[in-house]
Amino acid sequence: MAAIRVEGLSKRYGPVTAVAGISFTVAAGEIVALLGANGAGKTTTLAMLLGLVVPSAGRIEILGHDMARDRFAALARMNFASPYVALPARLSVAENLRVYGHLYGVPRLERRIRELAGELDFVPLLDRPAGTLSAGQKTRLALAKALINHPAVLLLDEPTASLDPDTADRLRGWLAAYRAASGCTILLASHNMTEVERLCDEVLMLREGAIVARGSPEELCARFGRERLEAVFLDIARGVA
Amino acid sequence: MAGAGMIRRIWALVYRHLALYRRSWPRLLDFAYGPVLQLLIWGFTARFLALHGGALAGIAALLIGGILLWESALASQLGFSVSFLEEIWSRNLGHLFVSPLRPRELIAALIVMSLLRVFAGMIPALLLAALLYAFNIFTLGPIVLLLFANLAMMGWAVALGIVAFILRHGAGAEGLVWTVMFGLTPLSCVFYPVAALPAPLRPLALLLPSAHVFEGLRAALITGGRFWHELGVAFALNLAWLALMALVFRHNFEAARREGTLVALGE
Incomplete structure (x- = not known):
């Protein structure tokens, strides 16, 4: 199909x-x-x-x-990631993922956020504002956002x-x-x-x-x-x- | 379940802004700055006029009441449109428009943010009015809430038009957020009756819900007549303006999708 x-x-x-x-x-x-x-x-x-x-x-x-x-x-x-579209810089990594988790209606959201943080290796960054992340860390966050709803x-x-x-x-x-x-x-x-x-x-x-x-x-x-x-x-x- | 999904998506955007404000006290300060500043200017003017007695003494309540109500309209419009601009400034709009968030849910979330800005901005001004000038607008009774509600609705209609314009013509038009509502101040007849305007401007003023709200306020404070009539006209005009601006928003949103400007706005 x-x-x-x-x-x-x-x-x-x-x-x-x-x-x-x-x-x-x-x-x-x-x-x-x-x-x-x-x-x-x-x-x-x-x-x-x-x-x-x-x-x-x-x-x-x-x-x-x-x-x-x-x-x-x-x-x-579906979901989408692009280096040309950002996530709100002042929100923490976890807050950003919460926003998109709610938008996509993700069940057991906090568990999903922890799961993604573990898989993409950014557990220590969860409380950091997105704007303070390095380019590589921002890419991981963007990918986590793109995977939040199991697209x-x-x-x-x-x-x-x-x-x-x-x-x-x-x-x-x-x-x-x-x-x-x-x-x-x-x-x-x-x-x-x-x-x-x-x-x-x-x-x-x-x-x-x-x-x-x-x-x-x-x-x-x-x-x-x-x-x-x-x-x-x-x-x-x-x-x- | 569709309703639950809608509420969850609206909450997602509201949560996004609450998280932002939690980390940004200058933004919170900005909410109260305008209303408090205007209250101080017009409050001391009113006090000066009252001290000098005569016919002018009686207008003190009109000045303070008028500015408090008008600031709520400004706060309503700014709360809506600045929340939208935050998405452009953070280059987040592209993500929102490819999520399941419907445009009407985006509007609903912006209305919630507008109400929160009205509360956060007006409470300090209302408290100061009571402390400095012994003026409590709520002595008029619960009808004050209807006046505030009408002005908030007008703020949403203006903001919806501005956001629709930005969608179509790009973020270069963002200056309108801080100018359009101020431009409506003379026609809103905050401190003077519509009859004080030059005759050619009166029909224009009467198309604005705000002019009827302030005619109603003067009626409530001074004459006691025609209050409900003015409030009813203001409400009807608000519904008409909101419906018209919703159509403009929808038209411009679809035009932005056709012309590709939504992509440029989202990056």
């Missing part, structure tokens, strides 16, 4: 086409990456999947819910942007472990090829709002005659392929 089904999705801002009629499905439990250069349409696609932007055309179905008619039913079972679908926008290699690697480990334990579907937009190669079952390559290639990282490397996904990305982004 498809957790995410996208058909003919387009977004135009006046004369500018941000997303040009893309279609794809993500099966339950898969991790899929949206790859593309800046302005390729990744963030707009994520924003439409989250209901933040209304498509100009096309249809989005998440967990069986039509996002045009029933987006709140889907949003309750069936997780959307991530550049989840390891601005993280040091060690923290980024740990975060990938947590995501892989969460997917393995929960069967969660993850769609992530990223520029980090190592991340995509390590985590993703399938890659959707975007250029100028259209999907120009798709397949597993290995399939794409084989198809483009390259050893690494980064070389495939550069070929596509520069219009060589």
